[in-house]
Every structure is written in C-alpha cells, then in structure tokens.
Amino acid sequence: MACSRRNLLLGAGAVIFTTGVSKVAFGKKSLVATQEDGDKRYGMVFDETACIGCTACTDACRETNNVPEGVSRLTIERSAPMGEYPDVDYTFTRVSCQHCDNAPCVTVCPTGASYVDLKTGIVDVHSDKCVGCGYCLAACPYKVRFFHPETKSADKCNFCRDTNLKAGKLPACVESCPTKALTFGDLNDPTSEINKVIASNAVYRSKVELGTEPKLYKVADTKGEIKR
Amino acid sequence: MGNVKLTIRTTISFLLFICIYGFNFSVTAESSDRQAVNASTDSRHQVTFIRDSDDACTQCHKDSKETRQGTHGEKTALKLGRDLKCVECHNTVGPNHRENASQVTKYSAAQSQIGTHKTLLDFDAILKATDNCTECHTPERLQEKTWVHDVHAKKATCSSCHVIHADGEKEGMQALERKAQIAQCVDCHKDFNLNQEGKGD
Numbered sequence: 354m355a356c357s358r359r360n361l362l363l364g365a366g367a368v369i370f371t372t373g374v375s376k377v378a379f380g381k382k383s384l385v386a387t388q389e390d391g392d393k394r395y396g397m398v399f400d401e402t403a404c405i406g407c408t409a410c411t412d413a414c415r416e417t418n419n420v421p422e423g424v425s426r427l428t429i430e431r432s433a434p435m436g437e438y439p440d441v442d443y444t445f446t447r448v449s450c451q452h453c454d455n456a457p458c459v460t461v462c463p464t465g466a467s468y469v470d471l472k473t474g475i476v477d478v479h480s481d482k483c484v485g486c487g488y489c490l491a492a493c494p495y496k497v498r499f500f501h502p503e504t505k506s507a508d509k510c511n512f513c514r515d516t517n518l519k520a521g522k523l524p525a526c527v528e529s530c531p532t533k534a535l536t537f538g539d540l541n542d543p544t545s546e547i548n549k550v551i552a553s554n555a556v557y558r559s560k561v562e563l564g565t566e567p568k569l570y571k572v573a574d575t576k577g578e579i580k581r
Numbered sequence: 582m583g584n585v586k587l588t589i590r591t592t593i594s595f596l597l598f599i600c601i602y603g604f605n606f607s608v609t610a611e612s613s614d615r616q617a618v619n620a621s622t623d624s625r626h627q628v629t630f631i632r633d634s635d636d637a638c639t640q641c642h643k644d645s646k647e648t649r650q651g652t653h654g655e656k657t658a659l660k661l662g663r664d665l666k667c668v669e670c671h672n673t674v675g676p677n678h679r680e681n682a683s684q685v686t687k688y689s690a691a692q693s694q695i696g697t698h699k700t701l702l703d704f705d706a707i708l709k710a711t712d713n714c715t716e717c718h719t720p721e722r723l724q725e726k727t728w729v730h731d732v733h734a735k736k737a738t739c740s741s742c743h744v745i746h747a748d749g750e751k752e753g754m755q756a757l758e759r760k761a762q763i764a765q766c767v768d769c770h771k772d773f774n775l776n777q778e779g780k781g782d
C-alpha cells in the first residue's frame with residue numbers, strides 16, 4: 354500500500370478541481386445556452402396583422418435560393434373566407450423553418466447533416482452529408498422540410514445564409530415584403546429591432562409546448578380563430 | 582225545262598268540283614314553296630332596329646365601341662342575348678353632357694387608402710361606383726375567380742386593376758403573368774407604406 358496521506362490528498366484535490374472546473378466550463382452547455390452565449394442568435398418576427406398575402410416573399414425566396422418549382426422553403430397559408438360581401442376577410446400565416454434552438458430535426462439526424470450553426474443559431478443542412486433517410490422530415494413538428502429534387506438532400510429555409518445574408522443583405526423574404534410584415538435580427542442583441550418588435554407586440558410562437566424553442570415569432574392576428 | 586235545269590245544275594256542280602280540285606292543287610303547291618323559302622332565308626324576316634342607340638355617343642367617342650369589344654364584346658352579347666349599350670354602364674347622361682360631363686357615371690381608378698398618385702374615395706363611394714359591375718359580376722363569381730376581389734371590395738374600384746375599354750385583347754390585371762400580378766400588389770401596398778412614413782417624419 355503505497356498510498357500516503359499526501360498522495361491521497363493530492364488525488365482528492367485533483368478530482369475535486371477537475372470536476373468543479375468541468376461543471377463550470379461545460380455544465381451550462383445545453384444547446385439553448387450555447388447559442389445565447391454565441392455571437393448571434395438570428396430570429397424572425399412575422400406580423401400577421403400586416404401581411405396581405407401577396408406571396409411576393411415566396412417568389413423572392415425561390416429566386417434567391419434557386420428553389421425549384423414543386424417544392425418551397427416558404428409558403429403563405431391563407432385561411433378560408435370570413436364574413437359576407439363586402440366585408441369578406443382572410444388571415445395569412447407564414448409556413449417556414451422556425452429555426453428551433455432545440456431542433457428535433459437535428460436530434461434525429463443520423464449523419465450530422467442537419468445542424469444548428471452555433472455562430473448564428475441558424476438551423477441548416479450539409480447537403481453533402483445528407484443520405485436522404487427522411488427522419489428530419491418526419492421529426493419536424495412544423496412540416497417545413499422537403500427533399501430538394503436536384504441535390505436529393507433535405508432542404509429548408511436557412512435565412513438566406515449562403516445567399517443574401519452572406520452578401521450582407523437581409524433575407525429575400527424580408528427585403529421583398531411590401532408591407533414590412535417581416536422583421537429579421539439578432540435576438541441576443543437587446544437593442545436590435547427584432548427585440549423591440551417582440552417587446553411591443555402580442556407575439557406567439559407555434560407549438561412551444563413541444564419544447565422546440567422556435568425562433569420564429571408571430572404577431573397574432575385579431576381576426577379568426579385563436580392561434581398559438 | 583226540266584232537262585235544262587238539270588244540265589245547269591250538273592254544269593255548276595262540275596265547275597265547283599273543278600274549282601275545288603284546282604284550288605286544292607294550288608294550295609299544296611304554294612305552301613310547299615313557302616316552306617322552302619323560309620328554310621333557306623330565315624334571317625330575312627328578323628326585325629332589327631335601323632337606328633343605333635349608341636350612335637349619338639360614338640359621334641364623339643369614336644373608338645369607345647371598338648375598344649369595349651375586348652372585355653364586353655361577343656361573349657357578353659352571347660350571355661345577355663343582346664349587345665351592351667353605352668348607357669347601360671354610363672348612365673345618367675344629362676342634357677348638358679356636351680358642356681360638362683360630370684353627370685355621366687364614369688369608371689376610374691380610385692382607392693380608399695391614401696396613395697401617391699391615386700384618387701381617394703371612401704368605402705361607400707367605392708361600393709356605389711362598383712354597383713353596376715357587381716350586378717353581373719356577382720360577389721360569388723368574383724370570389725370564385727380569386728380571393729383578392731374579396732379584400733378589395735370596399736377598398737378599390739374595378740378600374741384600379743382592370744381595363745374595361747381594352748384595345749382588342751385583354752389589358753390590365755387579366756393580361757399579366759402571375760409574377761407581374763404580384764408586382765401590382767407590391768406597387769400599391771408599398772406606396773401606402775412610403776406615404777405613412779412620409780407623414781410620420
């Protein structure tokens with residue numbers, strides 16, 4: 354037994370030190386926290402009260418990101434008509450990737466093709482790593498993923514990460530909206546416009562009860578049925 | 582004498598018989614003739630008005646009748662069973678029409694929200710202006726065509742997007758591709774934003 358008191362104390366100290374440090378350094382590193390610590394955490398606000406349903410955003414997205422016909426990264430869903438002539442009204446909502454902090458599509462991906470970019474908080478796909486198993490399509494509670502007919506990879510909105518955002522511009526949908534129904538920005542920056550819009554409007558996020566922590570906020574329309 | 586009477590009577594009855602027989606022939610011949618004529622030139626007996634009720638209008642508004650053909654031409658005539666007249670849409674032509682045309686119903690672009698170059702009308706005025714159009718183009722049929730009609734019912738006159746006196750072919754919204762139609766939405770709605778921003782400054 355070559356275990357002297359000195360060695361035991363040193364060993365115990367070392368154990369306590371390393372576990373303590375690791376707890377401080379890595380303990381908070383859940384997916385959500387990492388992005389909040391990171392440089393940027395991009396999100397979007399869609400104002401249902403401002404949207405006129407013109408679908409200029411859908412077309413702009415298609416052109417900018419070369420999305421072929423038949424599939425789309427972004428659609429505007431129109432409700433059934435409400436009311437009688439001449440007061441018939443509709444509501445519109447945005448259907449696109451919500452860029453979840455806790456994205457189910459990333460969790461289920463067996464190859465690591467689906468990932469959350471830690472620098473921006475954008476959920477994206479490495480098209481060369483995707484094997485087309487379709488798990489992410491099934492796992493997404495918002496049903497916004499599709500297979501790209503040309504690359505055969507899973508595809509979806511990535512806030513124009515490799516097109517407009519790269520060029521220092523706003524995402525194509527935000528730029529094309531005639532009524533300024535879309536606000537894009539950094540949720541980490543307390544002075545950003547997006548945080549002001551969120552603070553000054555009654556916003557909601559879809560299916561928050563699933564714990565996906567989506568970063569697409571919607572300003573609730575007062576017409577029609579209750580949204581959540 | 583008895584013989585003479587008998588002869589006269591026989592002659593008369595014989596003549597009568599011949600007359601009736603002959604008449605019978607002539608009647609059948611004539612009626613078959615007339616049928617043949619009727620079948621070949623049916624339109625010959627249709628009565629049309631010699632005087633064109635639009636004549637007074639087209640004296641000055643020379644091209645208006647032709648330019649209407651693209652939108653309210655043959656198809657409309659087929660559905661209505663008659664041709665449209667100027668006054669059916671442009672009613673209330675007053676006696677002082679030549680001096681001042683303000684009394685005639687006109688169909689011009691107008692909207693309920695302030696735009697840079699657009700005429701402003703309130704909801705009621707717009708509904709009144711589109712009244713004549715919605716009589717045939719009923720709200721149900723308009724909704725069937727596109728939902729956009731619904732949301733603009735009180736907010737823009739038909740002429741804001743459609744050209745009623747189109748030159749031959751269709752003009753305005755209907756002549757555009759889907760993308761160009763969306764551009765039309767963007768043009769107007771962006772205009773409102775710019776105006777409101779200008780006001781705020």
